[in-house]
Amino acid sequence: MCCREFQxxxxxxxxxxxxxxxxxxxxxxxxxxxxxxxAPVIEPGHTFGTVTEKISAIVLTRxxxxxxxxxxxIAFMLTMMLLYAIGYLVLKGxxxxxxxxxxxxxxxxxxxxxxxxxxxxxxxISAILLLLRQSWRNSINRFAEAMTLFAVACAGIFPAVxxxxxxxxxxxFPIPNTMGVWPQFRSPLMWDVFAVSTYATISALFWFVxxxxxxATLRDRTENPILKIAxxxxxxxxxxxxxxxxxxxxxxxxxxxxxTPLVLSVHTVVSFDFAVGIVPGWHxxxxxxxxxxxxxxxxxxxxxxxAIPIRKxxxxxxxxxxxxxQNSAKVMLATGLxxxxxxxxxxxxxWYGGDRYDAFTLWNRxxxxxxxxxxxxxxxNIFIPQVLWIKKLRTSPVALFFISxxxxxxxxxxRFIIVVVSLQRDFLTSSxxxxxxxxxxxxxxxxxxxxxxxxxxxFLRILPAISIFEMRTLLPEAEVKE
Amino acid sequence: xxRDPIYGIMAEFDSAQALVDAAHTTHQxxxxxxxxxxxxxxxxxxxxxxxxxxxxxxxxxxxxxxxxLTGYLMQYWMSAVDYPLNIGGKPYHSWPxxxxxxxEMTILFAGISAVLGMLAFNGLPMPYHPxxxxxxxxxxxxxxxxxxxxxxxxxxxxxxxRKFLEALSPRSVSEVPS
Numbered sequence: 160m161c162c163r164e165f166q167x168x169x170x171x172x173x174x175x176x177x178x179x180x181x182x183x184x185x186x187x188x189x190x191x192x193x194x195x196x197x198a199p200v201i202e203p204g205h206t207f208g209t210v211t212e213k214i215s216a217i218v219l220t221r222x223x224x225x226x227x228x229x230x231x232x233i234a235f236m237l238t239m240m241l242l243y244a245i246g247y248l249v250l251k252g253x254x255x256x257x258x259x260x261x262x263x264x265x266x267x268x269x270x271x272x273x274x275x276x277x278x279x280x281x282x283x284i285s286a287i288l289l290l291l292r293q294s295w296r297n298s299i300n301r302f303a304e305a306m307t308l309f310a311v312a313c314a315g316i317f318p319a320v321x322x323x324x325x326x327x328x329x330x331x332f333p334i335p336n337t338m339g340v341w342p343q344f345r346s347p348l349m350w351d352v353f354a355v356s357t358y359a360t361i362s363a364l365f366w367f368v369x370x371x372x373x374x375a376t377l378r379d380r381t382e383n384p385i386l387k388i389a390x391x392x393x394x395x396x397x398x399x400x401x402x403x404x405x406x407x408x409x410x411x412x413x414x415x416x417x418x419t420p421l422v423l424s425v426h427t428v429v430s431f432d433f434a435v436g437i438v439p440g441w442h443x444x445x446x447x448x449x450x451x452x453x454x455x456x457x458x459x460x461x462x463x464x465x466a467i468p469i470r471k472x473x474x475x476x477x478x479x480x481x482x483x484x485q486n487s488a489k490v491m492l493a494t495g496l497x498x499x500x501x502x503x504x505x506x507x508x509x510w511y512g513g514d515r516y517d518a519f520t521l522w523n524r525x526x527x528x529x530x531x532x533x534x535x536x537x538x539x540n541i542f543i544p545q546v547l548w549i550k551k552l553r554t555s556p557v558a559l560f561f562i563s564x565x566x567x568x569x570x571x572x573x574r575f576i577i578v579v580v581s582l583q584r585d586f587l588t589s590s591x592x593x594x595x596x597x598x599x600x601x602x603x604x605x606x607x608x609x610x611x612x613x614x615x616x617x618f619l620r621i622l623p624a625i626s627i628f629e630m631r632t633l634l635p636e637a638e639v640k641e
Numbered sequence: 642x643x644r645d646p647i648y649g650i651m652a653e654f655d656s657a658q659a660l661v662d663a664a665h666t667t668h669q670x671x672x673x674x675x676x677x678x679x680x681x682x683x684x685x686x687x688x689x690x691x692x693x694x695x696x697x698x699x700x701x702x703x704x705x706x707x708x709x710l711t712g713y714l715m716q717y718w719m720s721a722v723d724y725p726l727n728i729g730g731k732p733y734h735s736w737p738x739x740x741x742x743x744x745e746m747t748i749l750f751a752g753i754s755a756v757l758g759m760l761a762f763n764g765l766p767m768p769y770h771p772x773x774x775x776x777x778x779x780x781x782x783x784x785x786x787x788x789x790x791x792x793x794x795x796x797x798x799x800x801x802x803r804k805f806l807e808a809l810s811p812r813s814v815s816e817v818p819s
Contacts, residue, residue, distance in 0.1 A: 207680060207784035333719060345728055345738040352747040361752045368756055372782070376680070379779040395766035398773070399676040399781050401664075403763045405687035409697040410759035415753055417701075421748045428741060461737035631681040639657050639683055 186543075200295045202477040202634050210478075214623050215380050217473050223620060226472070231616040236524060237609020244602040245320055254322050254603055257596040259583040262578075266600040267321035269574045271609065273457070274314035276450075276570065278362070279422055280458020281307025286418035289411075295486060297629040298478040302469065302618070303462050304366040309614040310461070311359045313607040318351075320603075332356075347431040356430040356557075362422055368407075371397050372628040423532045424592055426454045433577065434474040440581030443508065449501030456494040457570035460489050460563035465554045467614065469624065478625055481554050488553040491544060491566065498573075499541045509600065520581060528593065529580045531574050539569025648771035648819035649791040650802050651778070652811035657683050657687065660786035661808040664689040666787060674794035678772070678787040698757035701751050708750020712743040771819045789817065 201210075241516035248255060258265040281303040319328045331352045333342050342349050374394035381387050397403070430450035433441035463484065470479040509521030524533045542564050552558040579594045618624065631637060654660045657679060664677045674741065675690050720726070722731035731738075760766070772778050781787050788811075789797055790802050799816075806814050 189722060211680075213644060217692045233704055251705075286786065321754075339724060340726075341724055343726070343728060344716045352740045357745045357749040360749060364707055364756045365750060366761070372681075376782040378783045391768060392766075395760065396768045397765065397782075398770055398778075399678045399680060400691045401679065401683070401686040401690055403765075404679065404682040405692055406697050406759050406763055408682050410701075410755045413697065413701050413755050417748050417752050417755070421745075421752075424662040424741070424744060424748075431741075542784050570791050574803075592743060628681045632693060637657055637660050637681060 162220070165616035175597075190608065200482060201630065202480065203412060205477065205634060207631050207634065207636065208262050210634070211376060211380070211485060211627055212271060213475075213477075214625050214627050214630070215377055218377060218617070218621065218623055219381050219386075221473075227616065227620070232610045233520070233615055234613035237606055238337045238613050240602050241316075241606025244599050244606055245316070246263045246604060247599065248296060248603075249319055253321065255597060257594055257600055259592060261590050261592050262582045262594040264578050264582065265594055266279065266596050266604055267317040268432075269436045269571070269578050270580075270604050271314050271321075272309045272450075272574045273571050274317075274607065274611075275358075275429055276426060276454035276574075277461045277567075278307040278310035278314065278358075278458065279451070279454035279464050281305070281310075281427060282358075282362060282418050282422040283458065284462070285369070286415040286422065289415045290500075293486075294633055296482055298475075298625050299462065299483055299487075300629070301369065301626045302465060302615075302624045302630075303606060304369065305615070305622075306458075306461060307622075308359075308366055309611050309618075310458075311355070311362060312614070313611050315355065315359065317603075317605060318355075330416045332622060334554065337625070347428065347435045350428045351432055352500050352538075353356060353445055354425045357427045361414070361418055368411065368609065369626060369639070370416070370622060372399065372407075373396060373623045373626060375399070377623065378626055385449075393540055423451055426450045432641050433581075439514070440520040440577065443505065444509075445501055445576065448500060449504075452494045452501070453570060454496035456491055456498055457567055459491045459565040460570070463487050463491075463559050463563040464567070465561045469619065471556070473624075477626065478630060484556060484559055485550075485553050488547050488562075489561055492547045492562075494567070495547075501536070502541065523584050524576065524580055527580065527584065529576065534574055536569055536576055538573040539565050540573060543569075617629055644818060645672040647792050647799065648774075649789045649797075650699055650799070651772065651787055651789040651815050651817050652787065652806040652809060653780075653813045653815075654778055654786040654811050657786060659811075660788060661686055661689060663788050663806075665812070666719045667790065667805070667810060670795050672794055672802075673789050673796075674716060674791040676789050676791070678783060678789070680779075680782050680786075696762050697755060698732055700762075701755045704754025704758070705747050705751035707741050707754075709747040711750065712746025713739055715746075757765050771817050774818050775815050777813065777815065785812075792819075 182212060205213075256265060256267070258267075281300075283301040284296050285300040285307075289300075318331075321323050330336070331342065331349075342352075373395055374390050375397035378387055378394050380389035381390060390491060427447040427450065428448035433447040434443060436442060459577055466479055466483070466487075470476055509517045512518070524530070544562060546552050546558075547562065552562070584591045654663060660677055660679060661683060664675070667675055668689055668796065673691060676688055677690050680688065685736065716739040717734060717773060720735070720739075725733045727733075772781075772787075777785070779788065788806070788809075790797060792799075792801075797803075803814060803816075
């Protein structure tokens with residue numbers, strides 16, 4: 160087929176050729192050449208029917224395996240542990256955590272930034288890659304969006320509970336109250352409230368409207384009358400009219416166009432929480448781009464850690480092919496290098512900038528009490544991921560799974576270093592201190608991982624993990640000539 | 642009001658291409674009130690059945706403008722009018738600090754109006770619709786393509802329209818009870 164296209168592009172042509180056809184030829188040539196050394200986005204032999212059946216069967220006909228129950232059970236217990244930890248926190252206050260002066264921002268902020276960052280890859284895949292017409296995104300966007308939503312839910316817990324009196328967390332929002340006072344809009348923390356809540360809302364909308372046509376498919380496929388009503392209600396009576404599709408596609412494209420600057424703004428604003436403060440180690444202009452790159456870096460690592468087992472367990476290798484793994488690995492490699500550049504500039508500015516407090520922060524990172532986490536961070540985020548240059552490792556699911564795990568650890572350490580090490584040695588030696596997370600800190604953190612996994616387990620069984628209608632558009636039969 | 646017991650006549654096709662061609666022929670033949678159903682968006686199909694004005698971009702623009710104004714004016718009113726507080730000697734109306742929330746509110750309102758606008762103009766949610774009465778229509782969300790001529794169309798007549806649709810070589814033709 161490639162050869163035929165090639166001939167069509169470069170075979171005998173009419174002498175009359177305007178620029179337009181030349182550009183088209185060049186494009187065709189490029190796409191033909193690119194297709195040669197790339198694995199397909201969807202394995203050949205599928206039809207509209209088989210794609211539909213294969214993806215909807217996971218939800219409708221396949222019984223839940225023992226493995227699913229074990230996994231879900233563990234995740235559920237961890238979620239209960241999270242509720243216990245939060246319940247105790249509400250009872251006792253933030254004193255049960257390791258936070259003290261000078262380190263007032265401990266695990267809560269570290270985990271908040273880590274989770275929010277993980278969410279970013281989902282929006283990158285669903286919105287930015289849609290605008291860039293990267294059709295390979297179609298098979299991973301659905302669960303990447305779900306991942307975003309669940310990660311943002313986990314992230315949202317931390318700022319809500321770390322304020323000490325979580326029942327007053329509504330003070331974050333400009334809601335009239337008896338004191339008559341309004342939030343302080345000049346503070347980056349307020350910007351963060353708006354950025355994160357907008358992000359959560361738009362991500363949820365994007366995910367839900369993406370699901371509507373597939374919910375209609377499930378409504379039409381299921382034989383269980385209760386499920387039929389449930390999916391029927393959720394699909395809002397979608398019937399696939401051409402007019403509806405037209406508005407739907409316009410809406411989807413516009414939503415993607417809105418989500419793109421939004422996702423870039425969210426981690427930028429998160430970085431402002433630090434960069435606007437005058438604390439050495441935080442007060443730097445490189446933070447916004449390097450936070451965004453780091454977010455996408457950790458997010459793709461999480462996408463791979465989820466996609467690799469899911470495609471194996473549910474036999475979805477036809478839809479999530481080696482090409483998806485490879486492309487994700489390349490994104491990680493690129494964003495990882497940006498993050499590496501960020502570390503380099505931070506260190507360089509500490510040394511070259513001439514500010515003695517900045518210089519001391521650098522020295523403290525390299526030789527202070529938290530030097531070991533700092534070196535581990537460099538190993539996890541900068542050195543180990545360089546093996547992704549090797550094609551063999553980039554296409555090996557097992558290797559990618561472990562490298563992604565390493566990156567997730569590395570990105571967590573990065574936030575730990577930024578939050579804790581910058582604060583622990585204050586301007587005056589009399590106010591130096593150490594940060595020791597307590598068991599409640601760990602229970603809350605591990606609990607959110609459990610909650611994230613529990614939601615993921617439920618999602619896989621209740622909703623189609625791959626966008627069915629977008630997969631249909633990838634098939635050659637979907638092409639229409641005027 | 643007396644309702645026609647027949648909502649329309651529906652033809653089923655095997656491929657996206659067949660549906661687009663059939664929609665084109667039907668529209669050319671002078672049928673105005675027609676609709677096409679497919680399991681995925683088909684480029685150009687809406688234009689073939691005479692859909693030309695998409696309201697969504699304008700809706701989103703209006704939503705975005707309203708959101709931006711809401712965001713900015715809210716901050717201005719709260720910080721400079723209703724309860725002015727001196728924070729670090731900064732002006733009450735510190736516009737550069739207000740930009741981020743203005744931006745976020747623009748995106749929030751524009752995004753919500755995109756989704757609600759799409760649903761409203763599409764007349765959704767609508768759990769019941771006459772086309773669902775056709776048993777074969779359940780494949781419209783899987784691998785089949787449907788074209789319907791509504792009985793409210795001026796050119797519609799039960800026998801003639803049926804004959805016309807049958808001439809388009811569909812897989813089947815069925816009446817849709819309303």
